[in-house]
Amino acid sequence: MIRILIRKFAEVLLFMLIITFISFLFIRLAPGDPVLTILNVDELSVSQEQVEALREEMGFNKPLLAQYGLWLLDFVRLDFGHSYVTGQSVMEMILTGLPATLELTAGALLIMLVVSVPLGSLAALHRNSWIDQISRILSIIGAAVPSFWLGLIFIDLFGVRLNWLPTMGRDGFLSLLLPSLTLGLAISGVYVRLLRSSLLDSLSQEFIRAARSRGLSERRIFVMHAFRHSLPPVITVFGVSLGSLIGGVVVVEVLFAYPGIGKLVVDAVRQRDYPLIQGYILIMAAFVFVVNTAVDLSYRYLNPEMKLKEREAWS
Known part of the structure; x- marks a missing residue:
């Protein structure tokens, strides 16, 4: 059992690294600019200097890999950032x-x-x-x-x-x-x-x-x-x-x-709220991985032959 858990832990590290990079890349390449959404350019008169200043403040002017690296460091510290729209902590919004x-x-x-x-x-x-x-x-x-x-x-x-x-x-x-x-x-x-x-x-x-x-x-x-x-x-x-x-x-x-996180993330997609979308993807990915791990472990109880085969494989 300990060997299985160690293997699953290594799998989850690789899985989370891959899913964070792919989701981060796809979200950033999606149409729309969150800076323009935050500034409400359709309702307010905003200069190009203001747009560029906010984009630099949010780090969007940096290379994509640099943005991912900074985000990954925050993720390792379990800091999913704050919503661009509400300013609330992404973790608090998801837990709510x-x-x-x-x-x-x-x-x-x-x-x-x-x-x-x-x-x-x-x-x-x-x-x-x-x-x-x-x-x-x-x-x-x-x-x-x-x-x-x-x-x-x-x-x-x-x-x-x-x-x-x-x-x-x-x-x-x-x-x-x-x-x-x-x-x-x-x-x-x-x-x-x-x-x-x-x-x-x-x-x-x-x-x-x-x-x-x-x-x-x-x-x-x-x-x-x-x-x-x-x-x-x-x-x-x-x-x-x-x-x-x-x-x-x-x-x-x-x-x-x-009022669940599903409706929350649909609103986030419409508003280009990157941190909230990214947080939702990671939470759901972790949930799917945990459930699939539980499914794998349940086979050992439901099918004793699998337990015997694992013992023979490790011996």
Whole structure:
């Protein structure tokens, strides 16, 4: 385990170095000038001397690699800088919006589990039955419908026509329902089909027939053997698709005016707020790396064969 953690630590250092350089380069090469945004040149009369003075003060007149080096030194000290628009610390702004984003993500994952686990399990246990047919139809619809379109339908139905649920802001549990449903149902379709396929493969394995020959109940066989054996492919896809989930959170937050870091970074992109965009990218990159590391480590529990292979490799 210690060797794995040391290797993961080396990987995260290389990963963060690459992601910081690429994101810094792409942000600086994007169209738009933050200096002009800060000075509000569309509303105020600003001289070229003032523009150049502010650009020199912010370090934009230096070579790109020099700018990256200075930023990297601040990043090593965990200083993400200050927003060009508000003047607030980038870390404080991200930490302020992070709880709302985590709530929305947790709510969406809960909806996904509530929908995909029972539906995928029933579809596998009753293969080619009416339950299986319904699960196929629902999963295809869920995978085909964009999250923003589903969100607009929910806003029109539950917010405008029925007036049951709030459609904007973050004010208690009810305001979390529609965004969570929108994102959770949008990602459930993929996992219903994946879990069904993985369970069918597990139920056809030799160890399942051996467990039945020992007289174990079907419920115990399914929960303790088949379901556990089917989880690694599902968890692998979840780790790979985590970036899409984060992208979905951004779309849903903007759609429902939910005050998370997704909506915050969309505003930052529109205002050319480089430090806030860079901070968001790094936080999300670190989050994705941590989750994928947890996925890798979970294989050791879900698949004991991997632990044996690692021991043989190190011996």
